[in-house]
Amino acid sequence: MKVLMFGWEFPPNNLGGLGTACYGLTKGLSAKDVNISLVLPKKCSAHDHVNMIIADEISLKHKKVNLKYVDSLLAPYQTEKDYLHTYKELIRGNPKAGELYGKDLMHEVEKYGYKAELIAHTEDFDVIHCHDWMTFRAGIKAKKVSKKPLVVHVHATDFDRTGGNPNQRVYDLEREGMHAADKVITVSNYTKSMILDHYGVPEHKVHVVHNGVDFEEKPRHVLKNTDKVVLFLGRLTLQKGPEYFIESAKKVLAIMPDVKFVIAGTGDMYSQMIHKAAEMGLAKNILFTGHLSGDDVDLAYQMADLYVMPSVSEPFGITPLEAMKNNTPVIISRTSGVSEVLTNAIKVDFWDTDEMTNKIVSVLSYSPLHSTLVENGMRDVKKLSWDIAAGKCIDVYNQVIR
Amino acid sequence: MKNICFYFQVHQPYRLKRYRIFDIGKDHEYFDDELNKKILHKVATKCYLPTNNMMLRLIHKHKGKFRIAYSITGVALEQFRDFMPDVLKSFQDLAKTGCVEFLSETYYHSLSFLYSKEEFKEQVMKHKRLTETLFKQSPQIFRNTELVYNNELAHFIESLGYKGILAEGADHILGWRSPNYLYKPKTTETIKLLLKNYKLSDDIAFRFSNKEWSEWPLTSEKFASWVDACEGDTINLFMDYETFGEHQWEDTGVFHFMQALPDELLRKNIGFRTPSETLANEAKAELDIHSPISWADMERDLSAWLGNKMQHAAIAEIYNMEQKIKKSKDKKILDDWRKLQTSDHFYYMCTKYFSDGDVHKYFNPYETPYDSYVSFMNVLNDLAFRLKPGKIKISENPSQLVSA
Structure with a gap:
C-alpha cells in the first residue's frame, strides 16, 4: 500500500504535538509495510528555489519514508499575522523573493496546493492522507488530479485553537477539506463530536484513532532538586x-x-x-x-x-x-x-x-x-502504541481504496 | 439431615464528602449526610423494607422451620435509627420471631484486627452491646469485616467467649475438602469454623440475573436440586443482604425465587439452621490458615483494601493516630476517627481493576480512587489539627504532626 501524506511539521523541528503524532504514525505505518511519501512545507535556502521540491528520506527502524520538502513559508500553528510578519521580513531583504510566496497565509496555502498537484502528478500512490487544515487544499487538489481517495486527519480544529471563535477563512477551509474527504479521522471522541456539531460531517465518515506514544529507552537524568x-x-x-x-x-x-x-x-x-x-x-x-x-x-x-x-x-x-x-x-x-x-x-x-x-x-x-x-x-x-493507531488507519484506508 | 444456613450482611458506611485542602482546619464535618441519606433511602426502598417483609412472611408461613441470620454493622444501625427508623423496626420485628439470629462483628465494619487488637476488641464489644439492646439477644457467633479471617483471629475471638466464627470457603484453603462441614481452627480449643459455600452463594448473589450464564434462569426448584445433590452437614449461604432488590433488581425475579425456595428445600427434607444451631455438628478436621483470607474478588485476599501504596499508607496512618485520639477524651473526635476506619473508605482507593472498569466502580461514590484518597488524607490532616490546633500543616503522616 502506498500513501501520499501531507504534514506540516516533523521532529526534530516540531513545535507541537502534530509533529510527534505524524512521526509516530508514519513509523507505525511503515512497520506494517505501508510505503509513505511525506510532503512537508519548508522555507528553502535561496539556491534551492529552482527545485521547489526537494526529495529526502529518513530511516525508521530499517524502513524508509520518502520525505518531500515543498518550498513554502507555511509554518505550524501559524496565524495570519505570523505569516504576514514572516513574509514582510523576507521581502525586506530580498524583494524578488516575494514573487515565490503567497502575499498572505491563505494565498500561500493555495500556492502550496498547486505544488501538491505537481507531486500528485508524478507520484504513484493508493490513498492521500492529510493532517490538519493547512494541508487540506493540497489534499483536495491531489485528489482531483489523481482520482485517488482522500483521508483527512483532524488533530485540532480552529474551535480548539481559538477558544470557540474560529477564523472564518480557516473554518471554511477545514469544512471544505472534511466534506471533500472520503473519510475523516479524529484523534478523539471529543474531537469527533466537535466536527459533527460544528462542521456538519456525516457521522459514518468519521473514525476515531487515538494517538499512541513511543517507547524508546532514553537516558535518565539524575537530578537533585529540593523544591517541588x-x-x-x-x-x-x-x-x-x-x-x-x-x-x-x-x-x-x-x-x-x-x-x-x-x-x-x-x-x-x-x-x-x-x-x-x-x-x-x-x-x-x-x-x-x-x-x-x-x-x-x-x-x-x-x-x-x-x-x-x-x-x-x-x-x-x-x-x-x-x-x-x-x-x-x-x-x-x-x-x-x-x-x-x-x-x-x-x-x-x-x-x-x-x-x-x-x-x-x-x-x-x-x-x-x-x-x-x-x-x-x-x-x-x-497500552497506547502507535502500532494500534497505525492498524486503525490502515482499516480506514482499506475502506476507501477501490 | 442436611441444612441450609443463611447469613445476610447488612452494611452502609458513612461516606465522606469531597473534602479539599482548603477545608483543613476549618470544616470538621467529614461525612456527606445528604448522599448517605439518599443512598439509605434508595436501598431501604428497594431492598431492606420489601425483603424484611418477605422474610417475616416466610417465617410465619413455615412456623419456625425457616430460620436465618443477619450481621448488621453498628454504622448501618445508627443510620437506620437516625434516618429510617422503619427499617430498624422491621429488623426488630424479625428478631421477635425467635427464628432470626444476629451475629457479632466490628461496630465500624473495620479492618482493625489487622492493626490494633485493643481497638478491635472495643469495637466488637460496642457492637455486641448495641445488638443486645436492639434485638434482645447476645451474639454467640462472630463474623469479621468482609469475612477477613486467619488462625490468629479465631484464637482471639475464642478468648472473647464466642462459640463459632465465619469465613470464606476459598479453594486455596480447602483444597479437596468440602465447605459443607464444620472445621476446627488451628490453635483453638472449642470454637468452630463455618465456611461459606461460595459457589452456591454466588449463584444467587452474583449470577442470578446473568443471561450469559448457562444455568439462567435460576429457579428455586433447580437450586434446591443442586443443594440436594451436595454432600455435607450444612450448606452455608452467606451473602450481602442487598442481593435482594439492589444487586439483583426486583424485575430479575429474585424475590419470587426466594419466596419459593423454602418450600422446595423442605420438600426435599432439607431444613434451615442459624449459625449457632449448626454448632451441634462435629468439626470435620482442623484447618490451618495463616495468611488472611476474605470473601472479596477473585483473589479472596486483602488486596481490595490493601492493594496499593495509598491504601497501605492511609490505613496505617489512621491507626498511628489511635493513642493520641484516645488520649484526647474527645467523644466527637473518637467517633469521627472510628467512622474513618470503615473498610469502604479503603475499598474506594482500590486501583486493582480500575483501568478495566468493573464492580468496584459501581459502589464507589468517587470518580476515581485518587479522589477518594485525597479527601481521606485531607480529613486525616484536619483530625490532626483538631488534636493539636495551631498553624495548619499538611503531611502524608498526620499522626506525626500531633506528636511534634
Whole structure:
C-alpha cells in the first residue's frame, strides 16, 4: 500500500504535538509495510528555489519514508499575522523573493496546493492522507488530479485553537477539506463530536484513532532538586490554558510557599503570562524556559514532580503521555481527548482552579498518591502504541481504496 | 439431615464528602449526610423494607422451620435509627420471631484486627452491646469485616467467649475438602469454623440475573436440586443482604425465587439452621490458615483494601493516630476517627481493576480512587489539627504532626 501524506511539521523541528503524532504514525505505518511519501512545507535556502521540491528520506527502524520538502513559508500553528510578519521580513531583504510566496497565509496555502498537484502528478500512490487544515487544499487538489481517495486527519480544529471563535477563512477551509474527504479521522471522541456539531460531517465518515506514544529507552537524568516542581509544557496560547496554571500556582503557593512552577513553551501569550506572573508577585516561583526541544523536553519532565495540562480545549494532548513515560504523574483537563484513554491520571475542569490546587497540593504532599499514579500510569501508557493507531488507519484506508 | 444456613450482611458506611485542602482546619464535618441519606433511602426502598417483609412472611408461613441470620454493622444501625427508623423496626420485628439470629462483628465494619487488637476488641464489644439492646439477644457467633479471617483471629475471638466464627470457603484453603462441614481452627480449643459455600452463594448473589450464564434462569426448584445433590452437614449461604432488590433488581425475579425456595428445600427434607444451631455438628478436621483470607474478588485476599501504596499508607496512618485520639477524651473526635476506619473508605482507593472498569466502580461514590484518597488524607490532616490546633500543616503522616 502506498500513501501520499501531507504534514506540516516533523521532529526534530516540531513545535507541537502534530509533529510527534505524524512521526509516530508514519513509523507505525511503515512497520506494517505501508510505503509513505511525506510532503512537508519548508522555507528553502535561496539556491534551492529552482527545485521547489526537494526529495529526502529518513530511516525508521530499517524502513524508509520518502520525505518531500515543498518550498513554502507555511509554518505550524501559524496565524495570519505570523505569516504576514514572516513574509514582510523576507521581502525586506530580498524583494524578488516575494514573487515565490503567497502575499498572505491563505494565498500561500493555495500556492502550496498547486505544488501538491505537481507531486500528485508524478507520484504513484493508493490513498492521500492529510493532517490538519493547512494541508487540506493540497489534499483536495491531489485528489482531483489523481482520482485517488482522500483521508483527512483532524488533530485540532480552529474551535480548539481559538477558544470557540474560529477564523472564518480557516473554518471554511477545514469544512471544505472534511466534506471533500472520503473519510475523516479524529484523534478523539471529543474531537469527533466537535466536527459533527460544528462542521456538519456525516457521522459514518468519521473514525476515531487515538494517538499512541513511543517507547524508546532514553537516558535518565539524575537530578537533585529540593523544591517541588510543577510543570506546564506547551504552546502559550489560549487553547492550552496557561492562565489557569498561573492562577492555580498562586493558590498553591499560599499553602506551599516553596513550590516552583515551570512554564516551558512559547506562543502568542508568552509576554502576557510573564507580566501576569510578575504582577501577581510570583516571579520568584514561576519560571519561564521558552521553547524546549530534544533532550531538554525529557529533562523537564524528569525534573518535575507533577505535570499539569490545563487545556481549555485539547483534541488529544500527547504531552501527558510523554510526562507519564518519564515517571511524572499528571493532572489533565477533562476537555481533552487524552482523558478518554487515561484512567490513572487526575482529571479536573480547567476553570476550577480551586480543585486544581487541591489536587496539586495533594500530589506534592502525599507521596503514596504520587507513586501510585506513576506506577499505574505507566501501565496506561504502555497500552497506547502507535502500532494500534497505525492498524486503525490502515482499516480506514482499506475502506476507501477501490 | 442436611441444612441450609443463611447469613445476610447488612452494611452502609458513612461516606465522606469531597473534602479539599482548603477545608483543613476549618470544616470538621467529614461525612456527606445528604448522599448517605439518599443512598439509605434508595436501598431501604428497594431492598431492606420489601425483603424484611418477605422474610417475616416466610417465617410465619413455615412456623419456625425457616430460620436465618443477619450481621448488621453498628454504622448501618445508627443510620437506620437516625434516618429510617422503619427499617430498624422491621429488623426488630424479625428478631421477635425467635427464628432470626444476629451475629457479632466490628461496630465500624473495620479492618482493625489487622492493626490494633485493643481497638478491635472495643469495637466488637460496642457492637455486641448495641445488638443486645436492639434485638434482645447476645451474639454467640462472630463474623469479621468482609469475612477477613486467619488462625490468629479465631484464637482471639475464642478468648472473647464466642462459640463459632465465619469465613470464606476459598479453594486455596480447602483444597479437596468440602465447605459443607464444620472445621476446627488451628490453635483453638472449642470454637468452630463455618465456611461459606461460595459457589452456591454466588449463584444467587452474583449470577442470578446473568443471561450469559448457562444455568439462567435460576429457579428455586433447580437450586434446591443442586443443594440436594451436595454432600455435607450444612450448606452455608452467606451473602450481602442487598442481593435482594439492589444487586439483583426486583424485575430479575429474585424475590419470587426466594419466596419459593423454602418450600422446595423442605420438600426435599432439607431444613434451615442459624449459625449457632449448626454448632451441634462435629468439626470435620482442623484447618490451618495463616495468611488472611476474605470473601472479596477473585483473589479472596486483602488486596481490595490493601492493594496499593495509598491504601497501605492511609490505613496505617489512621491507626498511628489511635493513642493520641484516645488520649484526647474527645467523644466527637473518637467517633469521627472510628467512622474513618470503615473498610469502604479503603475499598474506594482500590486501583486493582480500575483501568478495566468493573464492580468496584459501581459502589464507589468517587470518580476515581485518587479522589477518594485525597479527601481521606485531607480529613486525616484536619483530625490532626483538631488534636493539636495551631498553624495548619499538611503531611502524608498526620499522626506525626500531633506528636511534634
